[in-house]
Amino acid sequence: MMPPEFGATPWGRAWVRTVESTSTAGPNAQLPKARTLARNSTTVVAAGAGHVEADVTVSGEVCRVRLDLPVWSDETQAEAGRLVAKAMAEHRGMVAGDLPDTLEEDLRDHAINIAVPLEEQPGSCSCRARKRPCVHILAVIYALAQLVDERPALAVELRSATANAAGAGAGAVDWIALSELEPAGFYGD
Structure with a gap:
């Protein structure tokens, strides 16, 4: 069985649940188009x-x-920082930007929400749609879930007032372009 395209990790699933709520009366007809976008x-x-x-x-x-997302209070941020540090100490050697999946559950157990409920996300879109959230805002939340799946640390950075804000492109990934490598010295002498 293939993993889901959106919300493949507990970190991304938290964001997908904000738009695919089971507490609503019926499914949102905009979601298939939002996923395509x-x-x-x-x-x-x-x-x-x-x-x-x-x-x-x-x-x-x-x-x-x-999307404007509320950051955690100082108390919540301190507790989240403590839980992250503990999890990282228990899982040494993780790739930069990755977090153990068990940490998401630990945060939830301490009532620390990673994702922001849709009604608490003041979002703006330049489209002319009258219904809010519009399909474009929903598409961005799905795209955000994919980014969080790829780099779980982003989930914590989004809610942390002291996080280093990193663009999704520059600075957000830990790789080097092949054109920047020196071929002669790549494999050593």
Whole structure:
């Protein structure tokens, strides 16, 4: 069985649950289109402490979306920091940007929410849709879930007032472009 495209990890699933709530009367008819837009037309421009900015392109028109996310209180942030440090000490050698899946459960057990409920996300979109959240905002949340699946530390950075805000592109990944490597010295002398 293949893992889900959105919410493959507990970190991303927390964000997917914000739009795919089981407490609503019926399914949201916008979700299939939002998933398609997230898959094919959404570019997260910046994601960091308290905000996500993205462009969603539909039929050549770019809709600019911004989600403002409440950061944790000082007490919550201190407790989250303690839990992260403990988890990282127990899981030495993790790749930069990764967090153990068990940490997400530990945070939940301490009533520390990673994802922000949809009604608590003041979002804005440049589209003319009257219904909020519009399909573009939903697409950005799905795209965010994918980013969080790829780099779970982003889930903590989004809610942390002291996190280093990193764009989803530059600085957010820990890799080096092949063009920056010196071929002669790559394999040693």
